[in-house]
Amino acid sequence: MGRLMADKDRMEPAWIALCNVDQLGDRAICHTELLDHEVVVWRAEDGAVNVWENRCPHRGVRLSLGHHRGEALQCQYHGWQFNSGSGACRFVPAHPDAAAPPVAVKTWPVEVRYGFVWTCLAPAGEVPPFALIEELEQDAALKADARSQSPSIHLRTIAIDAPSETVQRALADYCFDHARFDLWQTTDCVAFDVAPHAVMIEQLDAAANRVVFLLQPARVGRTYLHGVALGPVALTERLTVQRHHQQRLNVLRDALEQQCVHREPLSNDAVANRPPLSAPQTSPATQPVFLQRSLSKPVSASGSLNDRHFSAAHDPADRAFDIHLSRSRRTVKVAAGVTVLQALRGHGIDVPSSCEQGVCGTCRTRVIEGTPLHRDDFLTPQERAASDCMMVCVSRAATETLTLDL
Numbered sequence: 001m002g003r004l005m006a007d008k009d010r011m012e013p014a015w016i017a018l019c020n021v022d023q024l025g026d027r028a029i030c031h032t033e034l035l036d037h038e039v040v041v042w043r044a045e046d047g048a049v050n051v052w053e054n055r056c057p058h059r060g061v062r063l064s065l066g067h068h069r070g071e072a073l074q075c076q077y078h079g080w081q082f083n084s085g086s087g088a089c090r091f092v093p094a095h096p097d098a099a100a101p102p103v104a105v106k107t108w109p110v111e112v113r114y115g116f117v118w119t120c121l122a123p124a125g126e127v128p129p130f131a132l133i134e135e136l137e138q139d140a141a142l143k144a145d146a147r148s149q150s151p152s153i154h155l156r157t158i159a160i161d162a163p164s165e166t167v168q169r170a171l172a173d174y175c176f177d178h179a180r181f182d183l184w185q186t187t188d189c190v191a192f193d194v195a196p197h198a199v200m201i202e203q204l205d206a207a208a209n210r211v212v213f214l215l216q217p218a219r220v221g222r223t224y225l226h227g228v229a230l231g232p233v234a235l236t237e238r239l240t241v242q243r244h245h246q247q248r249l250n251v252l253r254d255a256l257e258q259q260c261v262h263r264e265p266l267s268n269d270a271v272a273n274r275p276p277l278s279a280p281q282t283s284p285a286t287q288p289v290f291l292q293r294s295l296s297k298p299v300s301a302s303g304s305l306n307d308r309h310f311s312a313a314h315d316p317a318d319r320a321f322d323i324h325l326s327r328s329r330r331t332v333k334v335a336a337g338v339t340v341l342q343a344l345r346g347h348g349i350d351v352p353s354s355c356e357q358g359v360c361g362t363c364r365t366r367v368i369e370g371t372p373l374h375r376d377d378f379l380t381p382q383e384r385a386a387s388d389c390m391m392v393c394v395s396r397a398a399t400e401t402l403t404l405d406l
């Protein structure tokens with residue numbers, strides 16, 4: 001048994017559950033987030049599970065948009081393939097006879113335990129040993145009668161728009177707050193930390209199953225919560241138990257999101273000071289000539305193959321501007337050094353995005369008034385001249401304000 005929950009530094013290096021292994025069947029490619037990193041999780045045909053940065057080292061497009069090639073992932077943009085395990089590039093379709101360039105996707109360590117894929121983002125050499133979660137170990141070892149019982153039940157994962165610390169505290173509090181969590185009025189519960197980012201809820205009425213919640217701090221203000229109801233559970237009861245807990249999780253999510261709706265939006269400074277994505281791993285000196293030629297525009301003077309994209313949104317001459325949102329009638333300030341996409345996120349407004357490098361076109365947004373300062377590689381010259389849409393991940397404003405169709 002763990003200890004009663006208390007405040008502590010949740011961001012110390014730890015193994016964190018990312019997704020259920022059942023999601024990796026059928027050549028599935030899972031996209032998720034962890035501590036502001038975009039992550040792709042996939043299983044190769046030999047069974048090896050990979051947790052990688054969700055970004056092609058060539059042009060920055062999300063690998064989760066690509067194709068599963070058995071023992072490799074292929075980026076959808078230029079078709080580069082990356083090997084399971086090392087993440088090393090193995091093939092570039094534009095140069096089928098040349099040796100693959102010495103580039104690799106950023107990889108993170110993987111553990112598959114208790115039906116989940118886990119990773120740790122600590123630098124190599126500082127990765128702590130995997131902390132066993134006693135309750136889940138016992139559950140896995142439980143001798144359930146396979147014909148009539150389940151050793152445990154995975155509840156569905158829910159996304160909560162609240163910081164993981166808030167979610168973790170709420171899990172500890174909910175038995176005391178009957179007014180807000182009225183579904184539990186008749187249930188006496190107590191919460192325990194059982195590992196970093198894992199909380200167990202013990203229901204003292206003994207009528208229902210204990211539940212272990214695994215917390216995945218996705219990004220600022222967003223947490224994924226994976227639940228496991230501990231068994232044994234009669235197979236005939238499985239659906240009832242799932243429904244019961246899922247109803248609870250939905251209530252928990254609604255209450256937490258309500259709590260967080262009045263939270264202060266992140267300042268532009270806080271957004272700008274978030275940890276950057278991993279630095280590009282290659283330098284022009286180590287790249288074959290054909291690799292540099294494969295770019296449609298010159299490699300930047302500062303050197304790195306990816307510099308142009310990693311820095312597309314930041315120019316020292318950038319100035320602040322306002323964006324008006326026509327549908328919600330809100331105004332958001334975009335500081336110098338902060339992208340429109342980041343500023344919107346800081347105010348809880350989510351625009352679908354993918355590469356975040358101005359390459360894929362996912363974040364294309366209609367401009368109703370004002371003139372955008374285009375910095376993407378997606379729009380045609382005619383579309384740029386029309387000034388009626390922009391890629392909010394990289395483009396800025398040429399006028400004092402922009403009105404967007406959001």
Ligand code: FES
Pocket residue numbers: 352353354355356357358359360361362363364376378391392393394
């Ligand atoms: S997210 Fe790909 S262009 Fe903006």
